[in-house]
Amino acid sequence: MALDAHPLNSLGFAKPPAETRVVVAMSGGVDSSVVAAMLADEGYDVVGVTLQLYDHGAALAKKGACCAGIDIHDARRVAEMRGFPHYVLDYENVFRDAVIDEFADSYLAGATPVPCIRCNERVKFKDLLETAKDLEADCMATGHYIQRRMGAEGPELHCAADANRDQSYFLFSTTPEQLSFLRFPLGHLPSKAATRELAAQYGLAVADKPDSQDICFVPNGDYASVIEKLRPGAGRPGEIVHADGRVLGKHDGVIRYTIGQRRGLGVGGLAEPLYVVALDVDNARVVVGPKAMLATRTVPLREINWLGDEPFTSRAEWPVSVRVRSTRPPTEAVLRPLSETTGTVELMNAEEGVSPGQACVFYETGGSRVLGGGWIWKG
Template identity: 75%
Template sequence: MPLDDTLAPSGLNSLGLPKKPADTRVVVAMSGGVDSSVVAAMLAEEGYDVVGVTLQLYDHGAALARKGACCAGRDIHDARRVAEAVGFPHYVLDYESTFRDSVINEFADSYLAGATPVPCIRCNERVKFRDLLGVAKDLDADCMATGHYIRRYMGPNGAELHRAADAARDQSYFLFSTTREQLDYLRFPLGGLASKAETRALAARYGLAVADKPDSQDICFVPSGNYAAVIEKLRPGAAEPGDIVDELGNVLGHHGGVLHYTVGQRRGLGIGGLGEPLFVVRLDPDRRHVVVGPREMLQTRRVVLKELNWLGDAPLDGEQEVLVRVRSTRQPVPALVRATEDGAEVTLLTPEEGVAPGQACVFYAPEGTRVLGGGWIRRAA
């Protein structure tokens, strides 16, 4: 079974490197789950010099952690068990302080500013693909492999990022900020698999104890999906009460804190009996206002982005046709994108609902599966 769909010239190993597997050191980022465990076992079976590294990202005994989340106590134990069973070295590195400063604090501050952040992207960007990748290079590894469902191809102008073969498992939305330099060094052996069932079958064949382990949740440090509880723990007293208003500023009700609401929310507003259904269309934390309106007010055609990461072959010059995904659960839709001085501006050819500041807007080629990068949503109009 090929590890990657890359068509490499003769003389390169399955990871696209000009070395025998035994002479190729690969650091595998191990979360303790089935995906990264299969990657490590697969590469070890092929004869690669595998080194497993797990990052402890938070105190697994603290209230922020939850049973079954990645990068905490049980999962570190599971990663170590896989390494011992397969027979390769495994290291655990304490990155709790880095994770708190680079991911958790920004998550809390973004919510308090009225945004809807995606901490998993920041974790990949600022911890796994920056700090852990640096550790891999310090260990003299030739590349670093992860269990992400995304594909890396070699194109005419270098390494390219492509959506996973299994659309249901595709993680390209969470990896849009991967840089060209990082992509040169990274490998994603599971990106070409047809389904998660195939991954679990491989885990069973390798005899891994995690073969039937449930998937971890996206946001590992949020217990039961209760964002507000986490933010209130991190920022005591931050949930200041305010008003629920319409677009004209008329007070329709009251709330216990802006952080309890997200753009597009309909349920739990506590303002029933006003006729047509109302949705959260905007958050104004400075005034402590939750602005609501009819569903059509959620429709967006223009999206302003910051922190643009462009992976196209040529610089983004003028207006370019792309497909964009404005939330991880949405399908890519046609759009036009043009670079600006501090990011990019996207024009959606068909309006999208519930486009929220703090989310990512990811670009794809109009044809095929290539990921062209993306940016962070600063505002929507």
């Protein structure tokens, strides 16, 4: 190291924090507020940015949702208290085009989408990241619970220290280029309680604020009503049919059902428990059957984002662990590339309820590194 070289600061730059500009994506919740307060306390040149993602006075908005009106106010209060600039950007049109419309169309096609992943991919880590660069920031920091570590080939994505808070499933589509610009200061913390303790230490009014819901624009978890507002006539009625061909009942729209669903089928009185095993959108049919019909070992993927050190197609297969839903633990599998962005996962043990529209995220077997992921589709 040269004698005049400055040691790396906590964000990895060889200069003083005061000369390091960092844009903090502030949702108004406790996590991003702590990140902003922490970096400001360390002396960084912090700029807070909050995105207005949808019309807060409309029926789609709900109390306690991410990026709702009160959250913008809370983010602004943190910035005023800690003495750094804060901007609110109107991203309603971008959010609707990039996230909400696809959410509705995916349900209409019989898939079960994960809009939070698309929001990170298409809004926060794309447009907002570019805005951060326009503001001449050295990096952008978020309150996500995930870790960025430097490896032999550059920055790597790793699971959060707290497995209960880990958000790696929702960040699999982060590209190497984005990862070089992003920072996740909370990923090493042992628990959410530790984050709230920091918030209290910094005197933040949001220290005890409840966590936001995953899907910010869905009131009370009622997906169907949102889709019907966005796509009038989407609740087309039809038949509930057993896999053996028997008609068991009627439904008020395929959009009200997801693969693997058991409750609320409206076909009680049968000897065996039934699950949704398929959605026939063209014929407006919900197909039900025994639990065994949900089991599968083959998962077709597209839009794969690969974060490994070697090129994705450099091997015929990759031994990995995968998660096919955010709520499930990783399970051993073999990933076989078909192209740069498509492939097939073979699960060592069959999983139930693997659904088109969900993500399949790859992990280093026995380790914490995130190797990427892809979107499950029907094949």
